[in-house]
Amino acid sequence: MNETxxxxxxNVATQxxxxxxxxxxxxxxxLAVTARYWDREKGTWTDGHTNFFTVWANxxxxxxxxxxxxxxxxxxxxxxxxxxxxxxxxQSWTSADIDALSIGHDLARGTSAFRRAKQGEAVVAGVGxxxxxxxxWETPPAESAAQRPPEPAVVT
Numbered sequence: 001m002n003e004t005x006x007x008x009x010x011n012v013a014t015q016x017x018x019x020x021x022x023x024x025x026x027x028x029x030x031l032a033v034t035a036r037y038w039d040r041e042k043g044t045w046t047d048g049h050t051n052f053f054t055v056w057a058n059x060x061x062x063x064x065x066x067x068x069x070x071x072x073x074x075x076x077x078x079x080x081x082x083x084x085x086x087x088x089x090x091q092s093w094t095s096a097d098i099d100a101l102s103i104g105h106d107l108a109r110g111t112s113a114f115r116r117a118k119q120g121e122a123v124v125a126g127v128g129x130x131x132x133x134x135x136x137w138e139t140p141p142a143e144s145a146a147q148r149p150p151e152p153a154v155v156t
Contacts, residue, residue, distance in 0.1 A: 027062035
């Protein structure tokens with residue numbers, strides 16, 4: 001229960017890499033998060049230091065992220081922070097990873113069109129059937145009571 005949860009707002013820095021593993025789908029990409037501040041002397045916004053995170057997504061989130069994200073997209077990533085330190089060729093390296101629980105486009109910086117993925121649908125790289133440009137807004141015909149599944153029991 002002592003996990004570091006965070007919400008990072010930044011840009012996709014690398015094209016997501018998608019893999020089908022024995023444990024399920026996995027995707028990763030680099031996220032660039034740059035602090036911006038108001039420089040009073042110059043009277044302009046100035047970019048500060050940029051932090052880079054490797055974002056890991058699993059299962060359906062991986063499938064949807066690989067199909068939806070491109071380099072440069074502004075995104076919001078929510079997940080668990082994992083900081084790793086390792087020694088490579090005698091030098092110590094530290095990396096910060098985010099085990100993503102949720103990823104979405106940052107609507108403060110643009111628009112996005114959401115398309116709900118059907119259960120078990122593979123939508124990686126444009127695969128998964130024809131894209132419907134406009135949703136079907138028609139109201140379905142009324143079902144008879146005999147065709148409808150029973151309502152679940154409510155326990156109070």
